[in-house]
Amino acid sequence: MYGNQNQYQQQNNFQQPQQAASPVEMSLDSVMQGGSPGLFDKNDPVGTSHQGEITGIEAQQQTDFQTGAPLxxxxxxPKPQVVIHLKTGLRDPERNYDDGVRAFYCKGYSIPNLRAASQQAGVGNFPRVGDxxxxxxxxxxxxxTRGFADAKIYSFQITPGNPNKAGLEQAMSDPYAGQQPNAMPQTAQGYAPAPQQPAQAASQPVTAQQATQILQLKAIGKTPQDIAGMMGLTLEQVLAVGQSSQQGGQQPESEF
Structure with a gap:
C-alpha cells in the first residue's frame, strides 16, 4: 500500500555493477516484515504531509529500483540519499503487526531543503534520533530527460527532541528514582544555591508544557535543582514557574 520512494529514477543514473556493494546491516524485524514501508504512496497528491518522531537516520547510496545496483x-x-525512519500514526491493515514506522528517502532537490530546515531548527545540518x-x-x-518521471520535492519542519526526555520520563514514572534509601526528606525552604547558568537562558520564558511538567515534578517531591537538571532549564526558570503559580490564585504554599 505504501510505495517505496526508490521507484522514482532520476536522470543520468549511471551504474558501475563491477563494484561490489558494501554489506548492509539488517535487523530481524526488517527481514521478517519485509522492511519498513515508504512514508508516501506513489499516488499521493502535492500537499500530502506526514509527521513522526525520528527513530533512525543514515546516509546511503542510491540504488536502481529494478536491479538494486548502486548509482x-x-x-x-556515488549518488547519496538520506534514509529517515520515523514513528507515525499510519497503519496498513494488510500488514501484520504494523508498528507505524515508515521510511523516507531524501535525495536530489530535497536534500538542501532538509539541511535548511535542520539549521533553522538549531539542530545542525541534519536532524537526530528523537527529533x-x-x-x-x-x-x-x-x-x-525524456521518459523519466518528474522529480518529487519535499519540504521539512523539524522540532528538536528533549535530550533529557529519558530521564524525565523515568522521574515521572518513578518519583523515588535516584534517591538514597532512608534519606531524610528535604524541607520546602532553604535550597542550596545552584551554580550560576547563562543569564540569557533565564530571560527566556518556559513553554506551557514545560510549566506543567515542572509543577508535576514539584508535586512528587523533586527539588528545583533536580527539575532544572532533568529538563535542561535554569534554576531561575524553574523558580519563576512556582512563583507564577502562586500569583495565579492557587493556595499559599512554601516557596518553591
Whole structure:
C-alpha cells in the first residue's frame, strides 16, 4: 500500500555493477516484515504531509529500483540519499503487526531543503534520533530527460527532541528514582544555591508544557535543582514557574 520512494529514477543514473556493494546491516524485524514501508504512496497528491518522531537516520547510496545496483554521477561519485525512519500514526491493515514506522528517502532537490530546515531548527545540518519531523510533498520538478518521471520535492519542519526526555520520563514514572534509601526528606525552604547558568537562558520564558511538567515534578517531591537538571532549564526558570503559580490564585504554599 505504501510505495517505496526508490521507484522514482532520476536522470543520468549511471551504474558501475563491477563494484561490489558494501554489506548492509539488517535487523530481524526488517527481514521478517519485509522492511519498513515508504512514508508516501506513489499516488499521493502535492500537499500530502506526514509527521513522526525520528527513530533512525543514515546516509546511503542510491540504488536502481529494478536491479538494486548502486548509482553514480558521471564523474564517478556515488549518488547519496538520506534514509529517515520515523514513528507515525499510519497503519496498513494488510500488514501484520504494523508498528507505524515508515521510511523516507531524501535525495536530489530535497536534500538542501532538509539541511535548511535542520539549521533553522538549531539542530545542525541534519536532524537526530528523537527529533520530530514533518515531511510535506511540496512540488514537482519536470524531468529534463525524456521518459523519466518528474522529480518529487519535499519540504521539512523539524522540532528538536528533549535530550533529557529519558530521564524525565523515568522521574515521572518513578518519583523515588535516584534517591538514597532512608534519606531524610528535604524541607520546602532553604535550597542550596545552584551554580550560576547563562543569564540569557533565564530571560527566556518556559513553554506551557514545560510549566506543567515542572509543577508535576514539584508535586512528587523533586527539588528545583533536580527539575532544572532533568529538563535542561535554569534554576531561575524553574523558580519563576512556582512563583507564577502562586500569583495565579492557587493556595499559599512554601516557596518553591
Amino acid at each position: 553514480f554521477y558521471p564523474n564517478g561519485n 520530530t519531523i514533518r515531511i510535506t510533498f511540496s512540488e514537482t520538478k519536470p524531468s529534463q
